[in-house]
Amino acid sequence: MASRLGLDVLNLGGNAVDAAITTSLALALTQPHLGGLGGDFFAMIYIAREGRVYFLNASGWAPRRLSRELLMQRGLNAVPIRGPLSPVVPGLLAGLHAMWRRFGTDEWRSLVRPVVETARKGFPASPSFVKAIESLKSDIVNNNYFKSVYPIDARPWYVVRIEPLVKTFELIMEHGPDILYRGRSVRLS
Numbered sequence: 001m002a003s004r005l006g007l008d009v010l011n012l013g014g015n016a017v018d019a020a021i022t023t024s025l026a027l028a029l030t031q032p033h034l035g036g037l038g039g040d041f042f043a044m045i046y047i048a049r050e051g052r053v054y055f056l057n058a059s060g061w062a063p064r065r066l067s068r069e070l071l072m073q074r075g076l077n078a079v080p081i082r083g084p085l086s087p088v089v090p091g092l093l094a095g096l097h098a099m100w101r102r103f104g105t106d107e108w109r110s111l112v113r114p115v116v117e118t119a120r121k122g123f124p125a126s127p128s129f130v131k132a133i134e135s136l137k138s139d140i141v142n143n144n145y146f147k148s149v150y151p152i153d154a155r156p157w158y159v160v161r162i163e164p165l166v167k168t169f170e171l172i173m174e175h176g177p178d179i180l181y182r183g184r185s186v187r188l189s
Contacts, residue, residue, distance in 0.1 A: 058095020
């Protein structure tokens with residue numbers, strides 16, 4: 001589905017970067033367990049007319065006060081996989097937007113719109129999506145919020161709709177990526 005949306009962008013006159021943006025956002029919707037909006041982003045872009053390759057590193061930054069000393073004080077030798085000391089600031093959306101500003105040709109809204117439409121209609125749950133949820137079942141048994149968002153009993157290829165992601169992608173389309181990073185400080189009117 002994500003590849004088809006990217007191909008549609010190309011067929012409508014967008015360039016390869018435009019198609020990659022739509023494809024990446026569609027994957028963030030349909031395969032959130034493989035990266036999603038909370039993930040990082042890297043890109044290598046070859047511009048033939050310049051004979052140059054550009055590299056974009058949109059990996060997340062550690063929280064400001066996270067330090068090796070803090071981890072060691074808490075008896076940790078490394079950043080844990082789960083818990084409040086594990087997150088980074090997600091770079092995917094900021095990276096896609098930076099790549100679009102530099103190399104894209106279509107309007108941002110037009111690149112996000114097909115993902116919003118897919119989110120609204122729902123998408124077929126891939127086997128890896130279903131397997132990822134199944135692998136978390138014992139961890140989320142008491143997590144009612146997770147269970148209210150994700151289709152806990154999804155079956156492969158059944159259509160699922162994740163309401164919070166519908167709203168999130170609508171906001172990203174309307175207001176750009178700052179809505180994810182700055183939230184309420186972005187004026188919504």
